[in-house]
Amino acid sequence: MTRTAVVGAGIVGLAAAHALRARGADVTLYESGPPGGGQSAGQGRIFRHAHEDPRLVALVARSRALWREWEQEFGVELVSPDGAVAIGVGVEDKLRTLEPYTDVPVRRLSPEELHDRLPLLAGWAGPAMLDVHGGAIRTLAAVAALAHRLQESLLREHVLSVRRTDARSVEVRTGTTCETYDHVVLCAGRGTAPxxxxxxxxxxxxxxxxxxxxxxxxxxxARGGAASGRGLPTLQDGSGAFGETGVYAAPYPDGHHFSVGLSGDTPAHADGGLADPAALAALADRTVAYVRRALPGLDPRPVDHVHCWVTRLPWGDDGVGIWSEDGLTALAGHNLFKQAPALGEALAETVLSGTVPGHLHHEERLGRSGG
Structure with a gap:
């Protein structure tokens, strides 16, 4: 039996530990805080299939199938059935990218159907599409279900260092422990690279x-899709018509509250300090201004904030990669929540076979901008 440590109990670390245990590995899961409390924080994420890199579309489609398996296994809805809406000039590119995937139904929306599905949105008569099997990921439900299943494997410790030993094992040192493993998987968000x-x-x-x-x-x-009996879909707005591009929004599980973010972030120094803390406040102000213009069905006074770290790879906002050698595997990337089931599966395969599957080896530059 392979003795494995997974460092980080965000959604990807939980998925990796779950997949490893399902394949017979002995797993210890390290997390210093509550599971899902770092980069996985918040009540909703967008599940969408469209990406610039067609290889990433295939990975996401696999992940969608696994989300359904998790729903059956845990007995709880994890992705809402209300779809993912995108508006703006990029819609045609998204439709072309998804056309070869017959198991990913997408279609254009008329202005009337767009309003019916997303009555919170201001008038928009430009390109719009619906990713039928997209939707809002129920993040708290997903983290809770996985954490409950893995509670006997979870060790509440802060990992200070990881190193290979002369005995061909990998050592993990925490505040109060020192253990060695056959393999260590790093899924620690901002802590992975250090x-x-x-x-x-x-x-x-x-x-x-x-x-x-x-x-x-x-x-x-408007409260959800009450008039049509549906809940709210998620939204990607690349139109620029309301003063911003790269906007994303997802409904809370209650179907009414909407979480909204802009694609930008404020850089950090190598030591982890923000280069300009005021820029984070400015980003929040821009988000409020966008809601005033684009989502008149919402009260523009925020009722909740989520501040989190973002970890990007240099080849694209959706870039993802796995590094693996000599008993140590590390995952890095951005916008990973929707891919968590497939990434967990891939990390387990990497540990047990010694080979990074598919296009996930970092040299493949999966998710690169421009496809």
Whole structure:
């Protein structure tokens, strides 16, 4: 039996530990705080299939199938059935990218159907599409279900260092423990690159800080898709018509509150300090201004904030890669929540076979901009 440590109990670390246990590995899962409390924080994420890199579309489609398996296994809805809406000039590119995938139904939306599905949105008559099997990921439910299943494997410790030993094992040192394993998997968000560097793996991760704000409906605002019996879909707005591009939004599980974020973030120094803390406040102000213009069905006074670190790879906002050698595997990338089931599966395969599957080896530059 392979004795494995997974460092980090965000959604990807939980998925990796779950997949390893399902394949018979002996797993210890390290996390210093509550599971899902770092870069996985918040009540919702967008599940979408469209990406610039067609190889990433295939990975995401596999992940969608695994989300369904998790729903059956855990007995809880994990992705809402209300679809993912995108608007803006990029819609045609998204439709072309998804056309070869017959198991990923997508279609254009008329202005009337767009309003029916997303009545919170201001008038928009330009290109719009619906990713039918997209939707809002129920993040808290997913983290809770996995954490409950893995509770006997979870060790509440802060990992200080990881290193290879002369005995061909990998040592993990925490505040109060020192253990060795056959294999260690790093899924520690912002902490992945520093831990990997100490063990001889250099990951080119760029770190920034991001903000998402949550808004409630106005007193007279539309409440979900009540008129049509549906909940709210997620939204990607690349139109620029409302003053911003790269906007994303997802409904809370209650179907009313909407979490909204902009694609930008504020850079951080190598030591983890923000280059300009005021820029994070400015990003929040821009988000409020966008809601005032684009989502008149929402009260523009935020009711909740999520501040989190963002870890990007240099080849694209959706870039993802696995580094693996000599008993140590590390995952890095951005926008990974929707891919968590497939990434967990891939990390387990990497540990047990010694080979990074598919296009996930970092040299493949999966998710690169421009496809």
């Amino acid at each position: 831990l990997a560097r100490g063990a001889g793996l250099d990951l080119p991760v760029e770190v920034g800080a991001h903000v998402r704000l949550t808004f409630a409906p106005t007193d007279g605002g």
